[in-house]
Amino acid sequence: MMRNTQIKPLAASASLLAAITLISALGTGGSAFAQGAPQAITEKRTDVVQLASGYRASKLSGADVYNRNKDNIGTLDDLIVSPGTERTTYAILSVGGFLGLGKHLVAVPFNDLQIDNRRIVLPDGTKKSLEALPEFKYAD
Template identity: 30%
Template sequence: MVTDTMTKPHQLIASDRVEGTAVRRPNGDKIGHIERLMIDKVSGKVSYAVLSIGGFLGMGANLLPLPWARLKYNPKFEAYELDIDDEELKAAPSFRADKDFDWGDRSQEEALHRYYDIPPYWGGF
């Protein structure tokens, strides 16, 4: 691997650098971390970040699928920012780490986008 110490800053980041990145509230309080990204196979765009909250060593964690558009990168915290209060977070669609969200069920995705009030990446509603 060739590394260039003169590399210019850019807007791109490798997926393996996003996984594990903290997700914080605007005040800096940590909510969790990004477990994985979900990428649309056809468009190639990131559609969701799966946020991991709680648990110990991956056991017992709740996973929240978040529309990617709901997150923004905050360089001050070197983390993704999610403006969400405790009540909204508790009521958010989630699944246990030992089960998976049914990504093939468009109605679940629609409900997710309605919950976060974010237009679907595929353009529906």
């Protein structure tokens, strides 16, 4: 009986480890299994109180974007994190158009935007300069 009680926790631990490994691999598109690469998880302490006072992407979506002259130059359509190891965040801005027709989507680095009291500012942006950027199109 003693032998069985010692094996069960070990078997449960092995099952849990296998499940975590499977979930981790699925989260990366299965590439961890295909490449045989070990996965490392780094923990970092976060000040959750300070983080909670930040700006949620869901609340920023649809917000008007202004320049330093307080001209409305577009609307924040979306935020996209680039693939790869850099994980740069881009703001997808909608410029031009009327009632959603003829709008032109462009990508600008999120770090170029300033957010103050829920007001989004691209200081040196103009409608004309944004419309001159290459058009952004969603992959799907």
